[in-house]
Amino acid sequence: MATTQDSGRSYHLQCTGPALETAEAHSAQEHITLFGSCFCPFVQRVWITLEYLGIDYAYYEVDPYKKPAELLELSPKGLVPALRLNNHHPPNALNESTIIMDYLEELANGDTRRSSHTVESLFPPPSDPYARALIRLQADCASRSLVPAFYRYLQAQDEAKQVEGATAFVEAIKALVALFERAEREGYTSYGLWNEGGSLSYADVMAMPWLFRATNVLKHYRGFVMPEGERFQAYMQRLVAHPAVRRTCSTEQLYLDSYERYAFNRPNTSQVANAINSGAPLP
Structure with missing residues (x-):
């Protein structure tokens, strides 16, 4: 039976279960930082993409309803997900889940350090x-x-x-x-x-x-x-x-x-x- 009474519960500010283990495993600084929120499905799109493509990244949890200044610097509307590209000075930024996914796909497939036989892709090859x-x-x-x-x-x-x-x-x-x-x-x-x-x-x-x-x-x-x-x-x-x-x-x-x-x-x-x-x- 569906729940019909509002208990006043609020959103979470930290992952749980497998997602928490993944976040903790990606707490060290990397060339890419994913600004995310544990409950956000748009963030999960990007997070899955990073995990699947095997791209090194750091996960950084933010409260998107408080809109911290560091998030607003990356995402003008204060929305997650946001990506900070730390190899640039100052860092570059991307927002919008589909844009980030496209960027990560191109990044992974353009990485010459990775063998073409081991690179995962979310798309068929450009030849098709x-x-x-x-x-x-x-x-x-x-x-x-x-x-x-x-x-x-x-x-x-x-x-x-x-x-x-x-x-x-x-x-x-x-x-x-x-x-x-x-x-x-x-x-x-x-x-x-x-x-x-x-x-x-x-x-x-x-x-x-x-x-x-x-x-x-x-x-x-x-x-x-x-x-x-x-x-x-x-x-x-x-x-x-x-x-x-x-x-x-x-x-x-x-x-x-x-x-x-x-x-x-x-x-x-x-x-x-x-x-x-x-x-x-x-x-």
Whole structure:
């Protein structure tokens, strides 16, 4: 049964579980510093990318609602994730999760110190632009449909709106799966965990944080049940069990506590929540 009473719990300021172990293992100074927050799904996108590509980095936890000056220097809106590139004087900076992911992908594949046989990639090779485009179509579906549908569903307070939100979220999942199936029909099965034996893809990383939170946050606060189907269930198992994903996940209670404010649509929960309430694009 879904939780229906706001207990007033606040968001966490430190990772737990495997994510805490990963953060502690990356506390020493490196040429790249990821400014993140333990509960933020946009941060998790970048964190998974760093882990998967094997790029050296330092993880630095910040409170994005206090917007410390060091974060504002990197991200004008005070949003995480933000990347500080320490090899430059003064350091360069990047923000926006998809921009950072693209940068890290190019950085990893352009590193001449790494053997081309050992470099992981979230994309098919540039020699197959159509395959890369299929991955980007999947990623676009995650960003345009899945992510906003998640927040509209979670923030809905009226029962009818919650039913509507659940339907829209399921439809977004189905649209993403349809794109996975299209790539499979066309013979592209090496990239993407939809196919057993496939590698982690850009689209998997783009969607994962919200699919994962559907299994705990939406289940707890909205009684949501993930779509049935052997293929989809197997995909979810591969996704959440992937080592690069698992290393960035905290324990369930962190997410339940941190997302209670969304579930009861508290005023000024976040810039994302405000955008959903106003019907504006996500920041």
